[in-house]
Amino acid sequence: MTQTTGTLLALYRTMLVVRRTEEQLARAHQVGLIHGACHTYVGEEAVATGVCANLRADDAVFSTHRGHGHALAKGVSPAALMAELFGRATGVSRGRGGSMHLFAPEVGLMGTSGIVGPCILQAAGAGYSFKLLNTDRVGVAFFGDGASNNGAFHEGLNMASIWKLPTIFVCENNLYATEVPISQSAGNPNVAGRAIAYGIPGVQVDGNDVLKVYEAAREAVQRARSGGGPTLIECRTYRTRAHSEGMRDAGYRGAEEVEAWKARDPLKLLAAQLPAQDIAAIEAEVKTEIDAAYEFARNSPYPDPATATTHVFSEK
Amino acid sequence: MTQTTGTLLALYRTMLVVRRTEEQLARAHQVGLIHGACHTYVGEEAVATGVCANLRADDAVFSTHRGHGHALAKGVSPAALMAELFGRATGVSRGRGGSMHLFAPEVGLMGTSGIVGPCILQAAGAGYSFKLLNTDRVGVAFFGDGASNNGAFHEGLNMASIWKLPTIFVCENNLYATEVPISQSAGNPNVAGRAIAYGIPGVQVDGNDVLKVYEAAREAVQRARSGGGPTLIECRTYRTRAHSEGMRDAGYRGAEEVEAWKARDPLKLLAAQLPAQDIAAIEAEVKTEIDAAYEFARNSPYPDPATATTHVFSEK
């Protein structure tokens, strides 16, 4: 299926917002504006973008420690994301979470997690809710190749299968879990192929090609919305920055490998198919947005320490 | 490969010991001699028997809530098993464990567990030890179909695969987890087929045919001892008694189904290939042994309450 230029431009714009936001975050990290960890998604933007373009605001996304891209693609503003990492009251989680704990239920970003695994189960749970409540909403989990070796993967995919839950499992296979290559951590590194073990459809796509991701996700979302049950999508991709800002990025992978993947940068790949002046216009627009977001975040107040213990329970 | 009559008789004898011991346990349960739960293995004897016949005393077996057969086949005496279920000081676990917590490290029965799952991981751990310590010993996990949907299965098989551990995973697929059929609990009820997801060999065998089990286990043990890594063996079998003594056994499975499996009773299948007088002799011998075991167990003292808190730590 071929997409309209409008669709392509929209996809490009989302990817660019993610890219520019995170480049700004990386700079902010260097000057100490970010207090905790910061895992960027640079190089993997096509995945969140291609998947979320098929989702509605009332679909539910559950994500992981590397969640900036999912948040932005699902509708969180760069300003709210940056403010969160800067620890401000205007942050998407009111400064409570930082990079790994992003919550924006109003746009269907149900949470990212500093623990690897739970998002898979929670997305199945959203699928359960949506089926129980007779809606056509879907739940989506984004997770890494590393998470695919965790028991949560096994239990989550199996439950989604037997109960035909409207859930899409998106494995972002960037070939490493921190510095451990998937070939060393998985007896069978073909993640999509493992779908058979659960009796569900599994597809592997080029995760740097946003259109391929978009198409695979469209099919999976359709299947889920129409009662056809879950799908596992493995997106082969690559993070081109270090595992986390400030960490070393040598020893475990060669510069050649990194360069080869940079040559297949998802933004470049898509830009090649689009009019240069449109790209330039988007670039300018996004720059303005990110600059404003940065100013907003930097100038936002820190949360009031008196609020540090509110909302542990529902009544207060 | 054809086995000698001596081998066949030995296999038959082990199966009969398990059968007669458990029939005695079932009667004992009815008269209140057994204090807690009692999960029998009746109908599944060929699995433990066929596998353990390939093991040495220094190989390590890890088992589950349905562990009487594994204990006996690995070398625990009927007397020590019965005494355990009767809560006596002479029991295999000194009365501390009952049906679900059998420990006899001296014969390589490293423990059964009231929790579904851990045995899979622990057997991988024994494999790790044996490899680290440069021995040719192997670790074996017995577990049910129900356990194959647990995260421990995924994590355990994967680790055994990537580290080529000398571990054999024996799934006793008796088609039900308590009353839940595997077709309802597994997206893909072909357990052996899931071995592919971990890049290890997987075989499915008729779990009521002790020779088939014996052969499959022989191959797996050879592979493990010689550095070839783990194997998953799925044994299709059936428990012909209730999930646990005293529980109902109706509603979830039809009498016809039970009868069809009884017709394929593993002892009957093997007996048909053996001289009747040998069978009769074994029957008599085993009866004597079981009767004596029962008397021994019944007349054994209860443990001294003063010992109730010893050995929580190593120094006392």
Next chain:
Amino acid sequence: MRELTYTAAAREALAAAMAKDPSIFVVGEGIGARGGNFNTTTGLYDLYGPMRLRDTPIAERGFIGLCTGAAMTGSRPVVDFMFLDFILDAMGELINQVAKIQYMSDGRLKMPIVLRGSIGVGGSAATHHSGSYYSIFAHIPGFRVALPSTPYDAKGLFNTALRGDDPVMFLEHKLLLNTKGPVPEEDYAIPFGQASVVRQGGRDCRVTVVALAAMLRQTLEACDWLAKDGISVEVIDPRTVAPLDMDTILQSLHCTGRLLIVDETFAPCGIGAEIAAQAVDRALDDLDAPVKRLNGAQTPTPYSPPLEAAVIPNAATIEAAIRDLLAE
């Protein structure tokens, strides 16, 4: 008044709630057509079918994680976990997710999940079916922890659990499940954090005993024996350990001057330690004697009856502990 078993009382609350609220569903092993290992859901499957009474694979972490996501998206899951020991496999989901989601989302998400099932030593269930880890859940911010000790409390506390928006650990001692007691037919809810003064000590009472779950019955038996010697005891059942109604305990202590906490679970860092610590913090001047704890032994639970009996308090050891405390 009508008498019901403890289990039937809780089931009545569940059935009524499910009839009213279609977003409630139950998950667990054998809670569908089978009606639950402890008859917790008998009859409900026929009414509501598999979507609302869902038999699960043996994947405790998995289905609790699933229910977490369901609770975040409009459903009200009830996890029927059979034995508390089993869901230790889900502690990561419980502590890292369930307990934290409301806080981390700054109150924009609710977490209406009820986790219910059996606890306690008894019947030679042995070490993997005897755990009572309520002090652990009381330690962690984000959980409500209910320990009903009577059928009346079981219904009333379960109603509160099902109506709130917080994670609730609803823990049913296995020795209580089949006990009977008066249970009103009408709807009622017992708020969390309200202890019950189960036995009034009277004016000359010189000792307060706090007893939890199955220990309450043992304590009441001990009190009957003591009463024959003219010794009166005030007995308090906290009913929930998070929140903990310390005020009721301190009021009693103010009158009696002596406090014993009877808890079958492990002493170190247990709820008895918490009660004692609050007593010495807030009511030192009321203390006529050391605060005493009577706990189960610090050991895994053995199987054999004489061993099992040796590791938990009973009416006789409770009686002795009360006499000792009065002698201080």
Next chain:
Amino acid sequence: MRELTYTAAAREALAAAMAKDPSIFVVGEGIGARGGNFNTTTGLYDLYGPMRLRDTPIAERGFIGLCTGAAMTGSRPVVDFMFLDFILDAMGELINQVAKIQYMSDGRLKMPIVLRGSIGVGGSAATHHSGSYYSIFAHIPGFRVALPSTPYDAKGLFNTALRGDDPVMFLEHKLLLNTKGPVPEEDYAIPFGQASVVRQGGRDCRVTVVALAAMLRQTLEACDWLAKDGISVEVIDPRTVAPLDMDTILQSLHCTGRLLIVDETFAPCGIGAEIAAQAVDRALDDLDAPVKRLNGAQTPTPYSPPLEAAVIPNAATIEAAIRDLLAE
């Protein structure tokens, strides 16, 4: 004396033990060629290779279960878990298996497994990288729980952990990892269950403070401030919370009459409650004032610096708590 960081001190113990005993192996994420997220194994992979320094998949339950089986069959595993929060996924293995195997086998199996990694609030690590669940492990029979607060203690306690046959939780507060202190080159081991009197109060001292892990440094700072006003404080670091050296605490309390426990973790059913409960049980007559606890707030850990600072005690709040207690 030579100074080492806390991490280097523990690593020295590990390296020496691995050189001596080929049955020791380490598992964890990134503890192989990478040398550990916190440099806990730097240099060891080159010496011993992958069988003894094993990078694992992200399968905390799995590798802890695997190590359980390994410990039962002749190996001595060290689990390098990075953050304690991660192994909540393995609580079933830890509580149901690791802690119980020696008991259930009637002492015929040993369980020589050391679980080590970081705990504690600090550095905006946020709620999934800030947990310190030591009170939970102290509650459960079967665990040794060490909380070294200095490089000296880190080496000495790690040596004890590596030489015993019991499961040990060796918990390293993240704010201490890079702190430096004197560490003898020679081999030494600090027995579990021996508190250290870190600051002697002297004859006229009227208050004992028990401080754990990172709270020790904050407490010592507060004591320096108080000393300027002529107020002397006796400070005790239990070093292990299971076993707990209550005798040393009570000896001090006997002299001072006042006790404050400073613990950054949650108060309810925490180690502070246990210490207070034992104090009121065994030393009521020594108490000149209520036993006080200063704990972290009862909330998940927030990220933003002002929020994070608000949920844990610090030198200033400790100073205030000591002054308040002295005024009682």
